[in-house]
Amino acid sequence: MQKYVLSELDSGERVISEKVASVRSVSLGFWIGAGSRDERDGRAGVSHFIEHLLFKGSRSYDAQQIAETFDAMGAELNAATSREHTVVYSRVPDRHVDEALQVMTDMVFAPRFAELDQEREVVLEEIAMYEDTPQELVHDLFSQAVFGSHALGRPVIGTAEVISTISRRAIAGYHRSMYTGPNIVVSAAGNITHERLLALLENAERRTGEPSRPVPRVRRPLARTPSPGLRFQRKDTEQYHLCLGAPGISRSDRRRFAASILDSILGGSASSRLFQEIREKRGMAYSVYSFASQYIDTGLIGIYVGTRE
Numbered sequence: 001m002q003k004y005v006l007s008e009l010d011s012g013e014r015v016i017s018e019k020v021a022s023v024r025s026v027s028l029g030f031w032i033g034a035g036s037r038d039e040r041d042g043r044a045g046v047s048h049f050i051e052h053l054l055f056k057g058s059r060s061y062d063a064q065q066i067a068e069t070f071d072a073m074g075a076e077l078n079a080a081t082s083r084e085h086t087v088v089y090s091r092v093p094d095r096h097v098d099e100a101l102q103v104m105t106d107m108v109f110a111p112r113f114a115e116l117d118q119e120r121e122v123v124l125e126e127i128a129m130y131e132d133t134p135q136e137l138v139h140d141l142f143s144q145a146v147f148g149s150h151a152l153g154r155p156v157i158g159t160a161e162v163i164s165t166i167s168r169r170a171i172a173g174y175h176r177s178m179y180t181g182p183n184i185v186v187s188a189a190g191n192i193t194h195e196r197l198l199a200l201l202e203n204a205e206r207r208t209g210e211p212s213r214p215v216p217r218v219r220r221p222l223a224r225t226p227s228p229g230l231r232f233q234r235k236d237t238e239q240y241h242l243c244l245g246a247p248g249i250s251r252s253d254r255r256r257f258a259a260s261i262l263d264s265i266l267g268g269s270a271s272s273r274l275f276q277e278i279r280e281k282r283g284m285a286y287s288v289y290s291f292a293s294q295y296i297d298t299g300l301i302g303i304y305v306g307t308r309e
Contacts, residue, residue, distance in 0.1 A: 005194040011205065012181030017188040017197050026190030027091045028100060030108050034178035035084040036158070037151040037295075038219065045123070045158010046166060046174050048081040050111075052119050053171070054088060055079070059110035059208065061103055069103055077104075081156055084219075084295055094191040098200050105204035108179060113168055123163050130157055134241045135287065135306055141231040142243035146300060148226035221297040240309060245302020251294035259292060259301070266290040267303055274303060 004018040034047045056063045070077040075092035088108055092100040130136055140155040147153035188197050225247050249255055267274035267290030278288045285307040293300040 007194065007198060009181065009198070009202065009205075012184075013201075014185045015187075015194075015198060015201060016185065017192065017194045019193055020190050023190050024094050025091055026094050026097050026100075026188055026192045027089070028097070028104065029087055029089040029185075029187040030104060031185040031187065032086045032088075032108070032179055033084065033183040033219070034086050034174075035082050036154055036156040037083045038178065039151060039154075039174075041154075042162065043166065043170065043174060044154050044162045045156075046162070046171060047086055047178075048157055049119075049123055049163060049166070050171060050175055051079045051081045051086050051088075052123060053113050053116070054107045054111050056116075056119055057112040057114040058103075058106040059112065060106050063115065066103060066107065069099065073100065075100060083152055083156055083293075091190075097188075097192055097197075098203075101200050101204045102207065105201070105208050108184075109205070109208050111175065113171055113175075116168055116171075120163060123158070124160055127157055127160050127163065130155075134235060134237055134239070135304075137233070138241040138243050138304070141233060142245065142302060143300065145229035145231040146226070146245070146247055147222075148229055150222060150226065152222065152295065152298070219296060225298070238308065239306045241304070241306045243302050243304050245300060248292055248299030248301035249294060250297050250299055252296075253294075253299075256294060263290050263292050263301075274305075278305065 004016055006014065006016045008014050034050075036044070036047055039046055055066060057066070061069070066077070070090065070092075073092055073096040075090055075096060077088075077090045079086065079088045081087075088104060090100055090104060143155075144153040186197075186201060228246075249259060253259075264272065266272055267288065269275065272290070274288050274290060278285050285305050288303070288305040290303045291301075
């Protein structure tokens, strides 16, 4: 049975942990409520861009020191951005948790936004690579078809137009407004007690400077589901990549467990209906599956197939 503990720091951050005494490592995560749905059109992609820039130096560490610190510990350090969250996460040997939290706290709360133009080019290359990967791109076209002009319909990665021109001042302003105590959850699982985690976090924040605590953000809900839509992008490829689906349910909907079972039955595994019928029996596709995304107030449900004309 899970035995997690939940607390709130004076700065407003929520801290959740579960001790797993049978391991000699700790997984750490800083979950920030900043994703592509929180951006204005003219800032599309800034959440993902900041995720990259967190690794390029902070108040106390430069980019190489950040990388070498985690390599020397034999630890993993990475990050990801979604439509509703940015997460910076690590898995470290338990004896190195103090040092890992010091560096991660500095990265999250005190980035220098160094090497801005170099990293701008890296993100532009990532956008170009993504647009050349139709089996990934089709999912963003599908989101556009479902959510229309709403921010949930935009690509998380952003657009080349915005990334090419966004200023350091705009990036720093967005970071200042989003990376605040009440908008952050710190999680840990592994060989650590909740009391020790709280003490290490409070010590790390004293060194970095505690995050500001404005009034907690309230994310604007999706007021009305857009009308059904269609998106098609022509590209010279060997396959057609198709997504078909509709709005789904939120992550707090009581039906989410039934939806998860349905997803597994329909297209979630090698024994699923879609896989067996389309690939195994008919040989019509190499990749076919169902999928579901759940957000705070809505969701997506759909199927994907890549096949020849």
